[in-house]
Amino acid sequence: MRQSTLFTKTRREAPKDEVSKNAILLTRAGFIHKEMAGVYSYLPLGLRVLKKIESIVREEMNAIGGQELILTALQKKEVWEKVGRWNDEVVDVWFKTKLKDNVELGLGFTHDEELVNLLTEYIASYKDLPIYPYQIQTKFRNELRAKSGIVRGREFLMKDLYSFNRTEEEQNEFYERVKKAYMNVFGRCGIGDKTYFTLADGSTFSKYSHEFQTVSEAGEDIIYITDEDKKEAINKELGEKDGKEFKSIEVGNIFKQGTKYTEPFDLLYQDEDGKQKPVLMGGYGIGVTRLMGTVVEVLSDEKGIVWPKEIAPFQVHLISLPQKTVFWADEIYKTLQVKNIEVLYDDRDLRAGEKFADADLIGIPTRVIVGDKALESKMLEVKDRASGETKEMTLESLTNELI
């Protein structure tokens, strides 16, 4: 894409009330736009990153047997009353609204009830199980405060996967598969080395749950790392430990819900012996927009964002300097496009310093500068955003490295 046609521009300042690093950098670089606290639009660059994270999550969920569907934001009161979660005193993050005839509706902050209710129409026998439906969908949570940018939103994108199993053994086996899939997701998003599988408080049906915690100063949780090699930790909510404390962001969680939701909805199956049994349920979440925010919190430096390769909006930031190199830069742009390498081409008539500062802020992994010298020697200056290292390469060796 030619940067001259991109309607967003970098900005020197984010809105004054913005305090989180992720929101400040993403706003300044033109990835997001704040509509109100905790509610952000995703501009072209931001949407490209979000779609890449979505694709990674989708691939990893499909690989462990997930079936994608999409549930609704509008929720019926009756469905939520079954497990007692309609009441605002029980769930304090509801946004509620009304139909024309004054029937009350809620905006989904999660989807356990809606999904279990739906599945009663499809599950009857042991032959219908196990199943692993998931969605990547917008959730609404009426947070009292929302000062963490896209790390804690009032309107945000979440992947929620659910397991429906016949036996604990079957569920445990899937739980292990999800653990691996989640670590793949965080690894591919560039924060694998800072993310820990963390023991945390359970719910009614299991003593413990597990969280995926990414060490970051912006975190609202505190963990103790118990095994650095195995990437294991324990949440401070389970009791204090000596050992160093780390602030961390919860990027995912997985937990067993037993029959908490399936029993009230009569989600039963007939086993091989003709007996009716309640289905065992599990829930597995990843905050997709939160994950994007966490990557920015963890990987940015004083100059701007540093995107990992798999989720960068483009692979290459091509910069023409000065005007007389434009003809050759145009050729390189075409060559990279033909080879299906995603390029943001800074073809704007600006000073070198401005272009470099913008490129640092936007954070595309590989920068290619077509400068004066290039005209003679046909060598391109190639800079790695993360390490800052620069080398000279021919176009051919560059494309070979990138494909």
Next chain:
Amino acid sequence: MRQSTLFTKTRREAPKDEVSKNAILLTRAGFIHKEMAGVYSYLPLGLRVLKKIESIVREEMNAIGGQELILTALQKKEVWEKVGRWNDEVVDVWFKTKLKDNVELGLGFTHDEELVNLLTEYIASYKDLPIYPYQIQTKFRNELRAKSGIVRGREFLMKDLYSFNRTEEEQNEFYERVKKAYMNVFGRCGIGDKTYFTLADGSTFSKYSHEFQTVSEAGEDIIYITDEDKKEAINKELGEKDGKEFKSIEVGNIFKQGTKYTEPFDLLYQDEDGKQKPVLMGGYGIGVTRLMGTVVEVLSDEKGIVWPKEIAPFQVHLISLPQKTVFWADEIYKTLQVKNIEVLYDDRDLRAGEKFADADLIGIPTRVIVGDKALESKMLEVKDRASGETKEMTLESLTNELI
């Protein structure tokens, strides 16, 4: 995908209060699930169709210079008061809700105001124009009645594209490009021959607007076809004509908004001579879920849905009959997958009649039956869902035809 693992099943009946053909067929075939009137979840088969329609729309919008972004559902009162559209007496489809501190919010039924407000931060000069942002996003409309299935939803997916131009000539040129792109979308979705470019009522800033109307008994509009070859029509709202009347569904609309939104928000640009001028705006909508419903209304027959190739959930419905052919059917399944042909493989242990009835209802374009005879002659029975025609083919000639 193996049909035995798909958690949805076909159903003999849709919910009793369901009157529209699209909702009845899509529910019975397991594509959608009704949460309440006008609010539907998209199950795995349904989501596959929706994603394909989305991809077509995205490709066509990108091809005419569209830049994708995604705006928010939650909307601020102040932004909508600027053009006087916050009031429920002016806009009677608002869903409204509240933050914890009682600040009122709306759920976006469209996004003109939010987008224009956002763009004031990015547009200043004639050099920043033209731009063509669009999104594929969930809209909320508090319809008094919602009896048309996914053709008129309270929560639905829409593609809304907006043009921001400097001059009428520039806008007109883009308007023509959108017309062609829209006809491409409807053509690729299989309803091109029944869709007419229709003159309709305008708004404050232009005498006329244009709609894309698909002839269907389920339609709420009435059109007169004025030129069958050019696919042109006129909406009855502009006056009665002799000529036959056709009921039709509005699958898209395009209109010029002039400076109706840009002036109240001071979305101005400085022209080449340094003068401040308001930006000219245009709006271009396609109801993505409505389009899916329209395809079902128009192309289904008495046995079920008939998906056009480009938006079918799978290209091939592979059916093994009887049990002894399973080994060979498994082989065919693998071969088709290796060749990247999307297959739904009915590997269930059911009678032939049930499998065929399901396949007719689900509506995948090409059915491949691995029957008794196939074991000897290695010939497959291949049936075209739309025409009902059957032919015998080798696996090799089938795959060559499908790739």
